[in-house]
Amino acid sequence: MKTIMWFRQDLRLNDNPALIEAANSGRVMPIYILDDINSLSHKMGAASRVWLHYSLIELNKTLNGNLTFFKGAADKLIPEIIEETQTEKIVWNRCYEPWRIDRDTRIKKQLKETKIGVKSFNGSLLWEPQQIQKSDGTHYRVFTPFYRKGCLGAAPPRAPEALPSNIQFAEKLNLAKDCTLEELELLPKQAWYHSMIKDWKIGEVGARDSLNEFLTKGISSYKSGRNIPSQKSVSRLSPRLHFGELSPNQIWYSAQQMLEPGDTNLDCFLSELGWREFSHHLHFHYPSLANENLNAKFNAFSWKTTIESLKAWQKGMTGYPIVDAGMRELYQTGYMHNRLRMVVGSFLVKNLLQHWHHGRDWFHNCLVDADLCVNSASWQWIAGCGADAAPYFRIFNPVTQGEKFDSEGHYTKKWVPELTNMPKKYLFCPWQAPSEILEESGVQLGKTYPMPIVDLKVSRELALQAFSDLPKTA
Numbered sequence: 250m251k252t253i254m255w256f257r258q259d260l261r262l263n264d265n266p267a268l269i270e271a272a273n274s275g276r277v278m279p280i281y282i283l284d285d286i287n288s289l290s291h292k293m294g295a296a297s298r299v300w301l302h303y304s305l306i307e308l309n310k311t312l313n314g315n316l317t318f319f320k321g322a323a324d325k326l327i328p329e330i331i332e333e334t335q336t337e338k339i340v341w342n343r344c345y346e347p348w349r350i351d352r353d354t355r356i357k358k359q360l361k362e363t364k365i366g367v368k369s370f371n372g373s374l375l376w377e378p379q380q381i382q383k384s385d386g387t388h389y390r391v392f393t394p395f396y397r398k399g400c401l402g403a404a405p406p407r408a409p410e411a412l413p414s415n416i417q418f419a420e421k422l423n424l425a426k427d428c429t430l431e432e433l434e435l436l437p438k439q440a441w442y443h444s445m446i447k448d449w450k451i452g453e454v455g456a457r458d459s460l461n462e463f464l465t466k467g468i469s470s471y472k473s474g475r476n477i478p479s480q481k482s483v484s485r486l487s488p489r490l491h492f493g494e495l496s497p498n499q500i501w502y503s504a505q506q507m508l509e510p511g512d513t514n515l516d517c518f519l520s521e522l523g524w525r526e527f528s529h530h531l532h533f534h535y536p537s538l539a540n541e542n543l544n545a546k547f548n549a550f551s552w553k554t555t556i557e558s559l560k561a562w563q564k565g566m567t568g569y570p571i572v573d574a575g576m577r578e579l580y581q582t583g584y585m586h587n588r589l590r591m592v593v594g595s596f597l598v599k600n601l602l603q604h605w606h607h608g609r610d611w612f613h614n615c616l617v618d619a620d621l622c623v624n625s626a627s628w629q630w631i632a633g634c635g636a637d638a639a640p641y642f643r644i645f646n647p648v649t650q651g652e653k654f655d656s657e658g659h660y661t662k663k664w665v666p667e668l669t670n671m672p673k674k675y676l677f678c679p680w681q682a683p684s685e686i687l688e689e690s691g692v693q694l695g696k697t698y699p700m701p702i703v704d705l706k707v708s709r710e711l712a713l714q715a716f717s718d719l720p721k722t723a
């Protein structure tokens with residue numbers, strides 16, 4: 250039998266349940282469809298497209314060049330491909346963004362009516378959203394019980410499965426609507442992305458190397474080190490998980506082989522994977538989470554959109570060095586450390602009073618790990634309007650955050666080199682430095698580095714006021 254293996258957010262051969270099914274069924278025809286039609290306003294951002302381009306190259310190499318590419322609405326293309334290739338069966342691993350669930354449900358229904366075999370699998374989550382419920386049958390809204398009781402109390406995640414030993418590929422045909430990888434036009438016309446990809450080895454092999462490096466060098470100091478952006482204590486596996494170059498199961502079980510059960514670094518790391526599951530769980534139960542405040546009382550919040558301050562934030566020119574460092578890391582590498590995501594997020598929605606949608610959109614376009622479920626849930630968390638969100642009155646102070654989490658200034662100076670010679674005492678508040686210190690450091694505020702675009706104390710009070718003006722209930 251010839252089976253179509255539809256690769257989506259599972260760009261790997263190992264621990265790929267749908268691929269195992271396809272290989273066990275007979276000859277495999279691997280395809281990838283870039284569907285910018287059904288995704289509507291949730292089209293992939295620019296940085297993710299670059300990642301995808303290179304990840305597809307690597308996937309195609311491991312498939313001995315047998316991957317066939319398509320561009321368009323998958324619900325239209327799939328029946329056409331099936332008919333043209335005389336295929337009897339199609340398999341895929343499930344995706345969980347609401348627009349993909351809608352589309353895939355339609356495809357499945359349509360194919361079943363025409364007696365085509367369709368099978369889908371869980372290849373991206375440790376526990377699927379419908380699996381985890383409270384004892385009364387409702388879903389969780391608070392992380393700790395979701396993870397500790399719901400997930401850890403459920404059956405353990407599936408153990409990773411071996412690569413099919415001898416995949417037989419179906420003969421590659423020239424089809425009416427197939428295209429080349431280049432014709433997917435994932436890379437931008439202007440080649441700004443070279444600096445972004447130079448530090449990543451994209452693809453399944455690179456993903457395995459990153460995991461091994463984290464397991465040997467990072468995980469044993471994860472709990473304390475994960476908050477220090479200059480340290481290599483975090484895994485940087487988020488784009489691997491988003492594109493499925495690794496499954497969460499591979500990470501979950503290999504971490505447990507490295508450290509003893511009960512080790513606090515292990516616990517902490519596994520619970521971060523739990524936060525990823527929680528974001529998917531929330532998005533599944535609240536399909537409008539990417540746009541609508543989970544806490545509806547925030548619908549009355551008086552956001553202020555000032556284009557200049559939004560642009561200053563995007564470019565890393567706010568005059569707050571730790572914020573600017575984070576935003577520049579994002580723009581240049583497609584990644585930002587989690588501590589910084591929280592600091593720059595709080596600065597945008599609380600000190601600048603900009604709607605969290607602006608932050609969501611900028612991150613969506615710039616992050617190589619941009620993930621509709623995790624990004625939206627995280628922005629709602631930061632803004633205080635999400636499930637189990639950070640309380641609105643918790644406003645990160647970018648000066649003390651810098652002093653606490655980048656005490657030597659290594660991270661900040663790396664991304665804001667114009668402050669390289671600034672002494673530690675003033676690194677996070679250069680506007681407080683006496684003129685002779687500024688002169689000795691070669692800093693001219695307003696010329697070589699911006700003055701702060703907003704006053705911290707005043708903006709904090711305005712934010713608290715805007716919050717207290719909200720109705721007490723939705």
Ligand SMILES: Cc1cc2nc3c(=O)[nH]c(=O)nc-3n(C[C@H](O)[C@H](O)[C@H](O)COP(=O)(O)OP(=O)(O)OC[C@H]3O[C@@H](n4cnc5c(N)ncnc54)[C@H](O)[C@@H]3O)c2cc1C
Pocket residue numbers: 475483484485486487488490491521522523524525526528585586587590591594612616618619620621623624625627628631
């Ligand atoms: C405003 C904001 C936006 C974010 N947008 C995204 C996004 O689009 N895509 C994304 O993958 N992560 C997002 N995150 C979550 C988190 O910042 C990243 O997952 C993490 O920084 C990735 O780095 P890492 O792989 O080294 O993480 P590690 O610390 O090594 O954690 C391991 C894995 O756990 C998961 N994880 C870690 N922290 C979180 C978290 N807070 N929420 C959910 N999952 C988590 C990720 O899959 C990560 O790869 C966002 C966080 C904030 C505050």
